[in-house]
Amino acid sequence: MVRQTGDEPLSERAQYLLRALVHRHIRDGQPVGSRALTREAGLDLSAASVRNVMADLEEAGYIQAPHTSAGRIPTDRGYRFFVDSLLNVRSEQGLDPDALRIRLDAGRDAGELVDSASNLLSGLTHLAGVVTLPKRDYGSIRHIEFLPLSEQRILSIVVLNDHEVQNRVIETDRNYSQSELQQVSNYLSAEFAGKSVSDVRRGLLDAMQADQQHMNVLMTSAIQVANELFREGDADSDDFVMAGETNLMTFAELSSVEKLKELFEAFGRKRDILHLLDRCLSADGVQIFIGQESGYKAFDGVSLVTSTYQTDDQVLGVLGVIGPTRMEYDRVIPIVDVTARLLGHALKSEH
Template identity: 45%
Template sequence: MLDRRAQTLLKTLIERYIADGQPVGSRTLSRYSGLELSPATVRNVMSDLEELGLVASPHTSAGRIPTPRAYRLFVDTMLTAQPQFDDAAFRLSVAHRLRPDQPQKVVAAAAGVLSNLSQFAGVVLTPRRSHTFRQIEFIRLSERRLLLIIVTPEGDVQNRIIASQRDYSPAQLVEASNFINANYAGLSFDEVKRRLRDEIDALRGDMSQLMQEAVEAGSEDGEDDNLLISGERNLLEVADLSSNMERLRRMFELFDQRTSLLRLLDVSSQAQGVQIFIGGDSNLIPIEEMSVVTAPYTVDGTIVGTLGVIGPTRMAYDRVISIVDITAKLVSNALSQA
């Protein structure tokens, strides 16, 4: 627990560092904190905060910078996120890009909206693919490569590539599509798989093999396709992240491999409202200088995905929280109207 004086000085230090990007000295703190304290007294408080692991002294400066632990304390106890974009013009401009008459494009547009507004990277975890189909079609790509086209009950179109064990003629592919659509449309691929176990003996060998391949392909999650990222290159302009080559390498590994981001966004989808993950205090973010602000979005009150902003720990949290919160609500509204 910090006393009021230490809390005020820490809050002032974080706000000045976010604004200026430079280590904050005792004289600056004395001037901006609103407290009647001498620089010597401020230095004593800073020493106490450093012992608590809340501030650090860069080697090149007498000033201090906040640690991830300080940012955590700041956003949890000191930050009052006032709405930054209450004006109707802002909401109207964002809502225009999230057209409810084009539901497939709403979540894709959201990543770009988040990136443009924050000037960092926008990320969206889209709703998981439906494993139920209304219709399927096979197209022959080459001797043993097929394109499986899946139309979901919602009208979404999904494509899968099948590496088949044998070659099929166009006529055989049409026959298989017609048979599957007539007998199994409206079921999930898992349900089709269960029924095939009982019915496989009654099917011709070529038909049964093709159906098994289609079911396996249709059951694939394709998780990487569920993650949309926009504006990664914006982070190259952020000195806190790009000034160190090892840090830069780890950052782009995060985007390339995606596993950590998927896990983080999946965790976020299990909670209501805005969440803030700060590197250094979260096992989900492998880079100490990086933070992620997320919020779930819904369809008719049911959480179906998560969106957020990826940026440096030195970000204007009140502004980014507002961007993420309002965008999540507008996406929810657009999808619920669709």
Template identity: 40%
Template structure:
């Protein structure tokens, strides 16, 4: 895209975020401060519409950005603002490592909502201190396998998973030995994250049998972690206000997504390995109930290992330049608070 096209699109999206209605060529020319004719502006807007970056919601000449247009805006055109000193001080005082862990997480959710004026989620860690002592595989009926997780606190969890073929006891023993050598003594979340990395990045390093071991263990841990999974939610009333002002259309569907927590958890899990902030715009979340929303997410860590994700949920026409740094800094300060708490204990 030419520089002037990007300038016009940036100006259009900023105007749309601020005003909430389709932007016409005359208003766009005024906001962009470009020295071009209105006819040129109309031609550029038509071209951007043909590319799928803008659309005309009505018969008027005004246009709004599509999800693809917003994605280019977020990835290339947003200038993220630094947090003001007062906001940073508020976050630091709120996330006090001397408080109980669950209280700190609840406060993180509340402060995110207060600062962004949107809804916020903070995923509870999946029993970060639940360490795995041993993993075993037991063959059951045809194409079914029992995954046995023995945890350090003498808790035993059994999960039945489907498999693509039957395995001999010797194969299962070899796979269990490999997993126990690498993951015994580590907590559930750390093991899950390392298994994901193995599946995504290190396939070439593992032989076929060990690849299957990683896949089977990952499937077993999915259910074990979901057994504990939950999240704090704050600021849902902010979404009601946004719906009243026309920023969100399908409020009932959004609340339905919150109620069906597993749908939200699946989205958050896609951010657990992210290096910082990750943004889902509209249908990018893969959840039809959230097609009117954007989620700005970031993982938080304990001693360098990601153990959960926090997120802000709001309309697709949110102020990304303000929300992104709030989410980013909150995740980092939450990580610091939890690590300090564990160190002191």
């Protein structure tokens, strides 16, 4: 019998049995033997024939034997093939968009909406939900205020969309008095009220390129302070909210002390997850990272299903679900997709 190599297409029989094995492993979380797979597949095949196909799948890298078990489990490659070629995603009919929209509550500000969305994802999937905060370019500026702190540090208070408030501490190259900051605040509020952060940034660049000799002291101070406030690439603008991390402890493959420590340390650092989510910002539709595809050892055995959320074709951020590689992809994918659309709609309403 000719063995299947990693680059050869899988036969129809091999695909059918791989689908059955993946479904069984997702449901039970246990290695699947040839006898159990024969019953699961419902095909008129002998156990010997099934063992031969399983041997081909193992040689091609789609399944593997954990430790000394007689059964087999899907590899990351097996799950990737399953998701890309064999998965039948459930329709959204089982989801009630109106009920989910109420749970998001469009009357809240952006921060509360993001928090609600992460809890909604976690509650619906019983996994961990993660949502990045909307990009700082989002929203129209209504008011800007500054308060002096100490050691050339200033507290900035920016009101967006009438009621959303963002606070940030910025550092300047000199000390500013309360009177100077009030003048700067009045100037910037009058100059940029009603404009988006990206418009403000462009306006600042234009002002900085203007003839310095024709700029008065107030304008110079305002531009220096505002440029620090609205500069791109701020570390604190790239953040996310996570809910339901402890749900992952219920899965045997993630429940060891060593694995939990590794995973929760990655959650705490945030950098690795943010890097993964950033890779999804320019992608269309639902994106899925399976196990080692993430490039981070902490996420071995873990999958991330994501989608961007947006308003008026402007991508604001990414949301998704983190769970074991044997998660129910057919159920999780539509939940992520619907939640992303609802969050974008809620933020548009709030805006």
